Amino acid sequence: MLNLTQxxxxxxxxxxxxxxxxxxxxxxxxDTKSDAKDSGLELKSESKWLTVHVKxxxxxxxxxxxxxxxVTVAFKDDWQRDYNKHYRGIDFRIDDKDMxxxxxxxxxxxxxxxxxxxxEDGRYSLVDKAGKDSLIIxxxxxxxxxxxxxxxxxxxxxxxxxxxxxATLLLDIYDSxxxxxxxxxxxxxxxxxxxxxxxTNRVRNKSEFMVxxxxxxxxxxxxxx
Numbered sequence: 001m002l003n004l005t006q007x008x009x010x011x012x013x014x015x016x017x018x019x020x021x022x023x024x025x026x027x028x029x030x031d032t033k034s035d036a037k038d039s040g041l042e043l044k045s046e047s048k049w050l051t052v053h054v055k056x057x058x059x060x061x062x063x064x065x066x067x068x069x070x071v072t073v074a075f076k077d078d079w080q081r082d083y084n085k086h087y088r089g090i091d092f093r094i095d096d097k098d099m100x101x102x103x104x105x106x107x108x109x110x111x112x113x114x115x116x117x118x119x120e121d122g123r124y125s126l127v128d129k130a131g132k133d134s135l136i137i138x139x140x141x142x143x144x145x146x147x148x149x150x151x152x153x154x155x156x157x158x159x160x161x162x163x164x165x166x167a168t169l170l171l172d173i174y175d176s177x178x179x180x181x182x183x184x185x186x187x188x189x190x191x192x193x194x195x196x197x198x199x200t201n202r203v204r205n206k207s208e209f210m211v212x213x214x215x216x217x218x219x220x221x222x223x224x225x
Contacts, residue, residue, distance in 0.1 A: 026203035054183040060224040067130040071139040073103045136174040148200035160197040162223035166190040169216045
């Protein structure tokens with residue numbers, strides 16, 4: 001009978017977890033390629049974090065405006081449960097009201113960066129209603145993971161982290177009718193890892209994630225140039 005020490009069990013458990021993560025990531029990548037192929041898109045570029053598919057022969061030069069649909073936000077699976085399991089104090093606990101507030105913050109910050117970067121680039125104007133020269137952008141933030149969400153509490157609380165978190169942008173680009181898919185972007189981004197822990201708060205989290213949102217919009221603009 002195999003007799004495993006506690007350390008050996010821990011190593012095996014970690015290896016199994018890593019295998020499952022890699023396997024799940026491979027399935028996700030294959031599903032994404034399959035969906036893009038079914039939509040008639042071809043792979044334009046692919047890296048560890050960024051995958052772009054575009055419609056063959058598409059010419060973005062005739063588009064002058066962008067109509068962005070409301071961005072949707074989804075946290076990493078079981079994020080709330082896992083966070084509350086790790087931080088048990090009532091001042092740290094995340095409830096459904098907190099989840100909505102965090103989601104609203106992410107939405108507002110992404111919208112802010114999107115508007116700023118589009119204006120800064122100058123090639124496109126944002127419009128509320130799509131016209132014949134409009135691209136329709138449908139963004140979704142998924143797998144949002146905030147390592148130290150800041151809450152308004154009566155007492156002073158401190159969370160130390162090495163990085164603020166991570167998130168993935170799923171973005172579909174349509175023609176002016178909203179029916180013809182022209183391109184898709186999957187953009188996974190981590191906030192900066194400082195190698196040593198720092199005290200996080202709402203202002204710091206915003207600053208770190210705004211960098212991520214800027215990279216997302218820059219990659220979008222590079223796709224539709």
